[in-house]
Amino acid sequence: MTELTSLGVKDLRDGVRDGSFTAREVATAFNAAVADAAALNAFIVTTPDHALAAADTVDAARAAGEPLGKMAGVPIGMKDLFATHGVQTTAASHILEGFTPRYESTVSQKLWDAGAGMLGKLNLDQFAMGSSNETSYFGNVTSPWKKAGSNAAMSPGGSSGGSSAAVAARIASAATGTDTGGSIRQPAAFTGICGIKPTYGRCSRWGIVAFASSLDQAGPMARSVEDCAIMLGAMAGFDPKDSTSLDMPVPDWEAALSSDLRGKKVGIPREYRMEGTDQAILDCWEQGKAWLKDAGAEIVDVSLPHTKYALPAYYIVAPAEASSNLARYDGVRYGLRDLPEGVGLQDMYAATRAAGFGDEVKRRILIGTYVLSAGFYDAYYTQAQKVRALVARDFALAFEQCDVILAPTTPTASFPLGSMNEDPLTMYLNDVFAVPASLAGLPAMSVPATINADGLPLGLQLVGRPFDEQGVLNAGLAIQQRAGFMAKPEKWW
Amino acid sequence: MSVDKATVAKIASLARIRMDDAALEQMVPELNGILQWVEQLGEVDVTGIEPMAAVIPNTLRLRADVIDADPLTGGGRQSDVLANAPAAEHGFFGVPKVIE
Numbered sequence: 001m002t003e004l005t006s007l008g009v010k011d012l013r014d015g016v017r018d019g020s021f022t023a024r025e026v027a028t029a030f031n032a033a034v035a036d037a038a039a040l041n042a043f044i045v046t047t048p049d050h051a052l053a054a055a056d057t058v059d060a061a062r063a064a065g066e067p068l069g070k071m072a073g074v075p076i077g078m079k080d081l082f083a084t085h086g087v088q089t090t091a092a093s094h095i096l097e098g099f100t101p102r103y104e105s106t107v108s109q110k111l112w113d114a115g116a117g118m119l120g121k122l123n124l125d126q127f128a129m130g131s132s133n134e135t136s137y138f139g140n141v142t143s144p145w146k147k148a149g150s151n152a153a154m155s156p157g158g159s160s161g162g163s164s165a166a167v168a169a170r171i172a173s174a175a176t177g178t179d180t181g182g183s184i185r186q187p188a189a190f191t192g193i194c195g196i197k198p199t200y201g202r203c204s205r206w207g208i209v210a211f212a213s214s215l216d217q218a219g220p221m222a223r224s225v226e227d228c229a230i231m232l233g234a235m236a237g238f239d240p241k242d243s244t245s246l247d248m249p250v251p252d253w254e255a256a257l258s259s260d261l262r263g264k265k266v267g268i269p270r271e272y273r274m275e276g277t278d279q280a281i282l283d284c285w286e287q288g289k290a291w292l293k294d295a296g297a298e299i300v301d302v303s304l305p306h307t308k309y310a311l312p313a314y315y316i317v318a319p320a321e322a323s324s325n326l327a328r329y330d331g332v333r334y335g336l337r338d339l340p341e342g343v344g345l346q347d348m349y350a351a352t353r354a355a356g357f358g359d360e361v362k363r364r365i366l367i368g369t370y371v372l373s374a375g376f377y378d379a380y381y382t383q384a385q386k387v388r389a390l391v392a393r394d395f396a397l398a399f400e401q402c403d404v405i406l407a408p409t410t411p412t413a414s415f416p417l418g419s420m421n422e423d424p425l426t427m428y429l430n431d432v433f434a435v436p437a438s439l440a441g442l443p444a445m446s447v448p449a450t451i452n453a454d455g456l457p458l459g460l461q462l463v464g465r466p467f468d469e470q471g472v473l474n475a476g477l478a479i480q481q482r483a484g485f486m487a488k489p490e491k492w493w
Numbered sequence: 494m495s496v497d498k499a500t501v502a503k504i505a506s507l508a509r510i511r512m513d514d515a516a517l518e519q520m521v522p523e524l525n526g527i528l529q530w531v532e533q534l535g536e537v538d539v540t541g542i543e544p545m546a547a548v549i550p551n552t553l554r555l556r557a558d559v560i561d562a563d564p565l566t567g568g569g570r571q572s573d574v575l576a577n578a579p580a581a582e583h584g585f586f587g588v589p590k591v592i593e
Contacts, residue, residue: 102573103565200549214548241566244551312531323508330509332586334577345591350511362510366501366520367527369508376494383534385544390537392545425526441548466549 105207182434
């Protein structure tokens with residue numbers, strides 16, 4: 001029999017549905033794989049009982065002849081940024097250590113309603129701030145991948161690094177991620193898996209620990225485009241509890257998948273040819289063009305002139321929103337409280353936040369506080385919001401000439417943990433290709449394309465028009481079919 | 494624009510994050526590195542451009558004027574609200590003395 005943990009969302013769902021195996025067998029196999037993979041540090045807490053209970057519900061429903069949900073019998077990992085009822089939710093921070101929500105996030109609830117089970121809460125960069133999964137209070141996540149000829153621990157990317165590591169290591173069939181400035185796509189690219197950030201507003205933000213509310217979007221991370229389409233269908237949908245939720249029907253993305261791109265135009269943004277990009281990444285991009293052409297698409301050059309300003313604009317807008325969102329962590333209502341002897345309320349706030357936030361979180365709160373402070377607001381924040389409008393306009397103009405945009409996901413492959421920590425800016429630059437689509441709220445996906453000379457995965461990114469997840473998924477499918485990416489990390493954990 | 498130690502101390506105080514001298518010293522060059530890098534936004538001609546407020550056009554909705562229309566986010570959930578409080582007392586959040 002095929003090893004159950006080697007299967008993805010679609011195969012598990014179909015296998016449970018047609019009786020090839022039970023949901024309980026699936027959950028048991030994945031629980032064992034999770035327990036065996038502590039060396040990756042992908043999970044902050046594991047919830048084998050949740051996975052088994054969900055599986056038993058599915059098996060019972062099938063036995064009773066009841067209809068099964070879209071994710072029935074599929075055990076997944078839940079990024080620890082989603083509030084889960086009765087299960088510690090930390091955002092990988094000390095300040096939320098021990099926080100046990102009395103409610104369930106909309107996205108996770110929808111997944112449970114669709115028949116999925118939870119293997120555990122996945123590690124991440126603290127408050128989703130980071131690109132290497134090195135800012136977690138609960139320790140680094142180690143990628144299952146190794147550089148050829150080296151035993152160095154590699155970064156799984158960030159912030160959804162627990163998600164990417166778990167899915168790549170086959171200890172979860174799929175996982176939720178969140179993407180504020182590349183946090184689904186960059187880790188997916190680093191670990192040879194797929195990940196899609198839908199249009200802003202597709203997935204409810206209710207119950208997701210907020211980082212930068214105008215940018216945060218949840219999305220699936222899985223090993224195939226089909227699996228992403230299925231899981232996104234279960235996650236998306238209107239939610240009156242999120243004021244920015246899109247009130248529009250969720251298409252059946254899985255049913256409409258088609259890799260026939262005849263009549264479609266694929267835009268190649270010339271500004272994405274940046275200095276410092278690996279030659280292997282540029283070669284991979286060329287290969288991607290050839291694949292999409294082979295699928296019937298016409299390749300056209302497009303221009304996104306404000307690309308180089310997207311990242312600095314992001315590093316004003318995102319910290320500004322973060323400084324406001326993270327003001328809620330005050331040691332009063334939940335989480336950590338540090339109350340030194342004899343101090344008042346203000347000092348309690350300051351002591352709690354000093355003890356509870358990591359360095360990168362503090363840095364971003366300070367930047368955000370500064371750019372929003374009196375006298376600097378217009379020069380920094382208003383200017384950044386105007387540049388953001390221009391970045392979005394660039395895309396709108398480009399989409400008059402093409403249907404989907406093809407670009408690299410990242411300027412480099414994964415790097416060893418600890419190798420990029422000298423200057424916060426070098427880390428920020430890793431998201432240079434991912435951030436523009438975030439600023440414009442567009443659907444964007446990373447699909448694995450090839451491995452480089454070091455044996456590490458490289459991803460290609462597809463960016464679509466607002467609401468056109470289908471166009472992104474279809475182009476992704478065309479690449480997947482032609483790339484034939486079969487590489488997987490050798491088990492060392 | 495660049496920040497000095499006194500400015501960082503001011504920002505930290507506004508952000509309610511206690512920082513000792515060593516932490517401030519370390520933060521000054523890091524913040525300056527980031528601020529100098531974002532300075533390039535000043536090159537962009539933004540004449541006539543409205544700052545972006547919403548990335549996807551959307552309208553604010555009104556919910557029905559019904560008490561507890563959504564029981565999950567409605568009232569009457571005191572014990573749930575207090576369940577994670579570091580110091581809940583007599584049905585309230587406990588804090589150090591505020592009025593001298």
